[in-house]
Amino acid sequence: MTHGTDDPIDTARLYDRVVEIIADHTGYDRSYLLPESHFEAELGIDSITLQSILETVRERFGTADGPLAESATVGDLVDALGRVLRLPETDRRAPADTAVTGQTDAAPEDPVLAAVLTAAMHHTGYRSDQLGLDTALESELGIDSVILASVVAETADALGLDASLLGPVRATTLRELVTVLASARRTTAPEPGAHDGEWDPRSTKDFVEQRDRDLFAKTRSFRSYLRGREQQHLYWYGMPLRSRSSNRAVIFDELTGREREFLMFASNNYLGLANHPRVVEAVCDATRAYGATHTGSRFIGGTNMLHKELERRLAAFKQRSACIVFPGGYAANLGTVSALVKNYDTLVVDRLNHMSIVDGGRLSGGIRRIYQHNDMADLERILARTADRSDGGTLVVADGVFSMHGDICDLPEIVRLAKTYGSRVLIDDAHSTGVLGARGSGTAEHFGLKGEVDLELGTMSKALAGMGGFVVGDEDVIEYLRYYANSYVFAANIPAGVAAGLIASLDVIETEPERLKQLWTNIEVLRGNLLDAGFDLEHSQSAILPIVIGDERRTMEMGRAVRARGLFCQTVVHPGVSLGDARLRVSVTCEHTRQDLDLATEIFTDAARETGVLREAR
Numbered sequence: 001m002t003h004g005t006d007d008p009i010d011t012a013r014l015y016d017r018v019v020e021i022i023a024d025h026t027g028y029d030r031s032y033l034l035p036e037s038h039f040e041a042e043l044g045i046d047s048i049t050l051q052s053i054l055e056t057v058r059e060r061f062g063t064a065d066g067p068l069a070e071s072a073t074v075g076d077l078v079d080a081l082g083r084v085l086r087l088p089e090t091d092r093r094a095p096a097d098t099a100v101t102g103q104t105d106a107a108p109e110d111p112v113l114a115a116v117l118t119a120a121m122h123h124t125g126y127r128s129d130q131l132g133l134d135t136a137l138e139s140e141l142g143i144d145s146v147i148l149a150s151v152v153a154e155t156a157d158a159l160g161l162d163a164s165l166l167g168p169v170r171a172t173t174l175r176e177l178v179t180v181l182a183s184a185r186r187t188t189a190p191e192p193g194a195h196d197g198e199w200d201p202r203s204t205k206d207f208v209e210q211r212d213r214d215l216f217a218k219t220r221s222f223r224s225y226l227r228g229r230e231q232q233h234l235y236w237y238g239m240p241l242r243s244r245s246s247n248r249a250v251i252f253d254e255l256t257g258r259e260r261e262f263l264m265f266a267s268n269n270y271l272g273l274a275n276h277p278r279v280v281e282a283v284c285d286a287t288r289a290y291g292a293t294h295t296g297s298r299f300i301g302g303t304n305m306l307h308k309e310l311e312r313r314l315a316a317f318k319q320r321s322a323c324i325v326f327p328g329g330y331a332a333n334l335g336t337v338s339a340l341v342k343n344y345d346t347l348v349v350d351r352l353n354h355m356s357i358v359d360g361g362r363l364s365g366g367i368r369r370i371y372q373h374n375d376m377a378d379l380e381r382i383l384a385r386t387a388d389r390s391d392g393g394t395l396v397v398a399d400g401v402f403s404m405h406g407d408i409c410d411l412p413e414i415v416r417l418a419k420t421y422g423s424r425v426l427i428d429d430a431h432s433t434g435v436l437g438a439r440g441s442g443t444a445e446h447f448g449l450k451g452e453v454d455l456e457l458g459t460m461s462k463a464l465a466g467m468g469g470f471v472v473g474d475e476d477v478i479e480y481l482r483y484y485a486n487s488y489v490f491a492a493n494i495p496a497g498v499a500a501g502l503i504a505s506l507d508v509i510e511t512e513p514e515r516l517k518q519l520w521t522n523i524e525v526l527r528g529n530l531l532d533a534g535f536d537l538e539h540s541q542s543a544i545l546p547i548v549i550g551d552e553r554r555t556m557e558m559g560r561a562v563r564a565r566g567l568f569c570q571t572v573v574h575p576g577v578s579l580g581d582a583r584l585r586v587s588v589t590c591e592h593t594r595q596d597l598d599l600a601t602e603i604f605t606d607a608a609r610e611t612g613v614l615r616e617a618r
Contacts, residue, residue, distance in 0.1 A: 014087065018057065018078050025053045025343050025365060027125035035075030052343065057081060112159065112182045116174055119154035123147050133175040138351060139382055142368030144358065145578050152177070153209030159185055168579035200228050203552060203574045230255055234556035236563060236571070244275050247591040251568060262568040263596055263603070265586045270543050271434050271508075271515045272591040273465035279504045286500030293495040298482075302492055306499040313506050314470050318441055319450050322478035325470045325499075327491050329430050329459025330356040332469030334363060335485030336426065336457065337397065341366035344392035348382055350374065350409065352402050354428060355575075367392075373402075376413040383421040394423040400432035400443030404577050404585060406540030408436070411447045426455040434463020435543050440509055440516045460494075466502040468494040519543060519590040522597060526588055529601035534614050546572075547584040547604065549613055555582035561607035567600055 019033045026045060039045040045053070054068050057077070063084045071077035082088075113133075120131050124143060137143040143151070152169045155177075156162070161184055171177035202225055210218040229235035233255060242259055243250035249264040273279050286306060296302035307325060315323040326332040337360030341347045346367045349357055361368050369386065371379040379396070386394050396418050398409040411427065418425045429442040437445030440463070444453045455473040460466040471481065482488060494502075509515070523543055530537060536548040549555040552573045559571030562584065570585040577583060586600075608614035 014082055014085075015078050017060070018081060019074065021056050021060065022053055022074065023125060025049060025056065027365070029121050029125075033074050035073065035078070037074045038072060039074075040072075056344075061085065110178070110182075112155075112185060113178050115155045115158040116151070116178050116181065119151045119158070120174060122154065123150045131174060133178070134173050137172055137174070137177075138370035139372070139378060140369070142347075142361075142370055144351065144370055146358070146575070148177075149205050150209050152181070153211075155181055156184075157209075157211055161185060199553065200225060203579060205574055205579065229556075233560050233563075234571075236559070245269060246272065246275055247589065247593065247596050249568070260566070262563070262566055263600060265567060265569040265588070265592075265600060267587055267589060268431070268462035269465060269591070270463040270519055270587075270589050271440075271465070271505075272589055273463070273505045273508055273515075276465070276505070276508055278508060279465055279501045282504035283497045283501040287495070287497035290496035292497075294492065297489065297491060298493050299489060304496050304499075306496045306503065307493065310499045310503055311470070313503055315472050317439075317506055317509075318456055318472040319445075320456065320472035320474075322475040323470055323472045324478050324481050324485075324488065325468055325493060326485070326488050327468060327493050329428075329457070329461065329469035330359075331487035331491065332457050332459070332471055333357050333428060334360045335487030336455070336471050336481060337361055337395070338363040338486070339481055339484040340364075340424075341395055342392070343367075346386045346389065346392060346394045348379065348386065348394060348396045348423070350398045350402075352405060353397060353399050354403055354430065357397050357399075357428060373405075374407065374410050376410055376417065379414070380417050380421075383417055383423060386423075387421045394421070395426060396423050397426045397428070400427050400429040400436065401542040401544065403431055403544065404546065404572055404583070405538055406542045406544035406546055407538065408432075408443065408446070408541050411443055411449055411453070415449055415452050424454045426457060427453050429456055429458040430462060431542060431544060433458040434509065434516070435519065439513075460502050464502055464505045466494070466498045466505065468498065468502070515590045519588065522590060522592050523588050525594065526586070526592075526597045526600065529597065530586075530604065533601060533605045533608075535604070535608070543588045545586040545588065547586060547608075547613075549582055549584070550580055552579070552582045554611055554613060555584065558607050558611040558613050559584060561610050562603055565603040565607060567603045 015035075019030050022028070022033055023030050026043065026049065028043065033043075037043055039050055057063070057068060061081060061084075063081065067084050068077060068080045071080050117128055117131060120126065120143075121128060124141065124147065126141065131141070135141055137148065148169070148171070159181065161181070169177070169180055171180055204222075207218050207222040207225065210221055212218065226235060236255070239254060240252050241249050242252050245264055245267045246269070247264060248261055249267075250259055250261050252259045290304060290306070294302045294304065298307070311323040311325055314325070315321060326335060333354065333356035337347065337357065341361070341364040343365040345364075346369060347361045347364065348369045348371065349361065350373055351370045352373045369382045371382050383394065383396075396414060398414060400411070401408055409427065414425060417423075427443050432442040432446070434440045436443055439445060442456060442458065444450050444456060455471055455477065457471045458469065460468045460470065471478065523545075527537060527540065527545055530545060530547065537545055538548055540546060549558060555573060556571055559569070562569060569587070572585045573582045605614065
């Protein structure tokens with residue numbers, strides 16, 4: 001009998017090996033996986049995940065699936081495997097380090113180190129021996145700023161620290177994190193009433209990991225924080241429009257009960273198609289013909305001829321052989337990444353990618369590696385190390401245009417490195433479609449790399465002026481996604497009226513190329529004006545112009561000052577960007593006039609001087 005490993009099968013170690021496999025597939029800490037733990041009722045392991053676990057067990061131990069398939073608990077699986085391997089029944093279910101050998105792994109003597117390792121194992125699913133103290137958190141362990149914040153919060157709770165007083169914790173390794181938290185532990189607690197006063201120093205991150213027996217306790221804490229920000233008119237999110245959104249829009253201020261017309265620089269309607277008569281008429285005509293919506297998923301009564309035509313048109317627009325339409329851009333990333341990447345595969349992502357890519361990676365259970373933003377040397381280092389793995393494939397995913405920074409990915413180098421190391425590439429063209437390339441078809445066209453990118457993903461709620469998301473690529477991959485991308489299979493898709501409007505938008509893009517030319521004229525004018533005024537726009541090369549400020553309070557105050565002058569743009573703080581990287585996000589469209597652009601420059605400059613963002617006239 002082949003056991004699928006060079007090590008002899010040890011009865012006492014069987015339990016540990018099985019538990020390790022389950023932990024790898026589910027992310028559970030091994031201490032949580034007890035012999036009596038029921039796969040479905042207690043662990044929430046569905047039939048698909050269980051089948052993946054059994055497949056890994058079969059591969060590791062060289063057995064058939066049949067005898068294992070009836071296992072309902074962790075202990076059942078261990079017992080069944082033991083019988084297949086003809087091992088003695090004694091202590092099959094016993095962890096080797098306690099029940100048989102009497103030995104345990106030495107716990108770190110440093111309480112801070114012990115707390116950090118426990119939290120890191122809990123939030124990543126890694127074993128303690130996989131968490132090297134000097135291993136890079138992002139590029140080697142795939143621990144991004146969100147996971148790090150959770151690790152910090154849990155560690156602080158275990159050490160009796162107030163995580164809200166720590167501020168942004170920046171660490172590139174676990175050793176650095178231990179040092180930071182050990183220093184915080186030695187620091188005297190703040191005087192009572194330190195949070196009192198006009199300014200609340202907390203941010204949204206402080207309400208993510210608030211532990212309480214009442215699950216909703218965090219919501220009450222956040223509500224108090226939110227009301228304070230709203231009373232100061234610093235949080236102005238979700239205010240409803242009372243008009244179309246073009247170069248100007250009427251917005252109702254729910255805090256004051258008044259409406260006002262604003263210069264609109266917060267819209268992703270880059271080509272002005274949301275208000276185009278042909279698009280609006282197509283939506284209305286199709287809705288009358290097909291009804292307000294369909295009432296099923298695409299597989300079950302939810303597909304009509306307009307969906308098919310839209311997929312055909314998008315594939316032609318992107319010059320690819322096939323296309324699949326999802327309910328939204330977020331759903332497209334979530335479904336595509338989780339369908340293609342499994343726990344034995346590696347997902348390599350830019351650290352500034354959209355959250356939908358991050359969440360798709362988490363859902364996939366794959367090995368995550370994060371390279372520094374647009375750092376191709378770092379990407380190559382990660383791919384070189386990943387190439388040593390004998391099992392599983394690698395998917396590199398990057399935004400075409402980074403949504404909060406406005407810069408473009410280094411696609412030529414990404415494609416070259418992917419070919420060198422045998423990886424596949426997915427580019428999210430959410431803010432590239434309709435903006436980049438001579439025809440506006442996106443990042444690949446912009447760089448002259450049509451056909452060189454495995455998958456191109458996009459959203460239809462921005463330049464295309466509708467709703468939904470899509471992926472284009474080779475036909476066999478797209479067909480696979482139709483059956484394995486859960487956010488497509490198990491969700492209703494866009495209504496027929498929306499599909500018709502999107503087809504009309506593609507018609508307008510192809511017949512009115514002057515819209516794209518006007519968009520780029522406007523981008524260049526406003527970018528030049530803001531740079532001349534002294535603003536930091538980072539490396540923006542798109543319709544997104546970030547006015548980088550850094551400090552959250554000053555950013556919110558400048559956003560308020562801009563609105564007071566009659567202009568609305570996005571005020572971006574955590575979680576839209578990392579703490580310390582706050583900014584105003586200015587979106588340019590082809591509908592802005594030269595007068596709009598000059599007035600916007602004046603407003604931004606005056607507001608910046610008022611709030612101290614710009615200290616001297618230029």
